């Protein structure tokens with residue numbers, strides 16, 4: 001049964017959840033951009049263009065301590081993991097594409113071996129997705145509908161909230177979502193049939209407003225056939241190798257592991273890394289299997305549209321468009337992929 | 346939460362051997378995992394690798410060179426090339442290191458019963474090759490296989506690793522050993538002399554025509570030429586070969602000339618690795634993750650991978 005919550009009751013709900021020890025992460029405006037941050041007493045953004053950085057960083061932070069390195073008699077002798085928290089996490093206001101991306105990360109971080117850092121936080125989390133609605137969403141670069149997504153996709157979410165003006169229509173999708181309904185008590189009331197119809201309608205309107213399209217038909221065949229084609233030199237010539245397209249991508253998961261010694265305290269940390277960087281693949285012999293930009297851009301595109309599906313069963317792109325609007329030299333993944341198909345023609 | 350897969354188990358160094366000198370020295374480090382309960386989890390299959398930590402410096406990937414055992418004894422041969430490997434070269438007996446693994450696939454020795462095996466190692470590539478022939482040469486294993494041939498080459502006599510072991514292997518009558526050093530790095534220098542003393546040169550233009558002098562099994566040449574001299578027979582046989590990519594390329598060409606098929610040739614691939622378990626992303630060749638789908642591949646599989654080595 002669909003419920004609804006008035007927008008002016010949202011802060012009250014979040015207070016209740018905070019009292020239940022939830023760590024709440026929600027979109028807030030910071031330095032002119034939208035980011036998911038741990039929420040204090042402020043009211044989160046309820047109407048916003050999708051965040052600059054995807055919410056994956058809640059579960060897979062840009063820098064994360066893996067171990068403290070233990071010292072005995074002035075020697076570094078072992079590694080102990082920092083204590084893992086156990087309180088629940090609420091991701092409030094995730095966009096549907098970003099939650100579909102979390103399914104890719106879920107698959108990757110449990111691919112035969114379980115990554116304890118990621119899985120611990122994910123298991124503790126409850127996710128409230130916001131359907132994309134006009135006027136803030138979709139953005140110009142969104143193309144979720146081309147890659148299996150939808151403006152009201154429920155994948156990876158425990159609740160879906162749809163903004164219909166002064167209230168949200170609330171759909172609980174899992175037991176965790178049911179728990180939120182329970183904790184919210186009378187802040188949630190029945191949604192009228194009119195409200196439910198309105199929710200369908202605004203999602204539909206948002207879907208129709210998506211202008212970018214990628215025809216995925218024939219993409220795999222095109223990529224398999226063009227690996228050694230000069231095409232990959234052409235478009236990557238203007239790439240700066242800055243890595244933004246990967247660092248901002250909600251499905252990108254590459255990381256580096258390094259030991260640090262700061263003021264006598266040693267630790268092992270992991271940090272986001274990118275296949276766009278030279279040092280990512282260089283061997284100790286200085287041999288580099290992906291020595292130039294075309295190899296690295298090609299790897300990004302192939303990983304998203306070929307390798308990810310082969311290894312994890314999921315396409316590596318959810319069409320969030322961040323790599324398109326983030327690229328300083330306007331390299332556009334839709335054009336790149338469509339272009340590879342053109343090569344074959 | 347179960348076991349943290351990234352957690353290095355503390356181990357104590359029990360032995361260190363300097364295997365080769367030169368600009369890039371190789372040391373074989375033997376360690377034993379401290380926690381008796383964890384020790385049996387290090388029972389590995391030949392070809393698998395481990396990540397060794399020098400705490401405070403970092404972690405690096407090495408082929409496990411020890412014989413499979415339940416005592417948590419892990420041996421790696423480390424060439425000094427950078428940050429972590431240099432630190433490992435400074436370690437002393439009794440020092441603590443971290444170890445996690447074993448990871449990756451393995452050489453399918455169990456499928457090779459009744460076959461002849463030819464082992465070919467070039468440079469540091471001898472380390473993963475050794476992890477397989479050591480097992481194949483164990484008394485209870487040896488009888489499962491036909492002829493065993495071992496071909497190994499390095500730059501100079503000083504660069505040849507495991508010298509004492511090779512002396513012993515040379516006396517065994519249930520295998521054939523062949524060694525070589527690169528002629529241009531011979532001890533007399535690169536200025537004209539074509540061989541080092543006791544290491545007769547072969548005709549590099551036509552190595553296949555070399556007449557092997559009675560009792561000689563050491564030559565001055567590159568490994569691929571030595572393969573042409575030895576002429577291993579592909580009939581009912583398997584090759585295990587590891588080494589720098591360029592050496593592997595020419596070794597396979599030499600084998601193909603002798604009639605070997607690419608599915609008879611097994612090798613290991615190396616790529617830069619961090620996690621070792623398919624998460625950090627960097628080790629892929631096309632859709633194949635060397636840390637998960639490899640490091641052991643047949644030459645046939647290698648040829649089907651994206652051209653990205």
Ligand SMILES: Cc1cc2nc3c(=O)[nH]c(=O)nc-3n(C[C@H](O)[C@H](O)[C@H](O)COP(=O)(O)OP(=O)(O)OC[C@H]3O[C@@H](n4cnc5c(N)ncnc54)[C@H](O)[C@@H]3O)c2cc1C
Pocket residue numbers: 279282283284285286394403404405406407408409421422423424425426427428429430431469472473614615616617618640
């Ligand atoms: C499956 C597998 C098995 C292996 N088995 C063995 C084995 O049995 N024995 C063995 O000796 N080796 C083996 N290796 C190779 C070994 O893992 C590397 O030699 C080792 O990781 C190098 O680590 P390092 O910290 O010493 O070098 P690094 O210091 O990491 O790198 C050395 C060089 O790489 C370059 N470099 C890398 N990163 C950077 C950076 N961020 N900035 C600038 N330059 C950089 C530089 O040229 C540097 O000098 C294996 C590798 C794999 C994948």
Ligand code: SF4
Pocket residue numbers: 245248249250251304316317318319320321322323324333
């Ligand atoms: S590849 Fe680009 S559009 Fe696709 S999910 Fe990543 S950042 Fe978004």
Ligand code: SF4
Pocket residue numbers: 238239240241242243244245246276326327328329330331
């Ligand atoms: S964001 Fe653009 S310039 Fe930067 S690495 Fe990606 S494609 Fe290249």
Ligand code: FES
Pocket residue numbers: 617618619620621622623624625626627628629634635636637
């Ligand atoms: S080493 Fe991390 S994915 Fe292979």
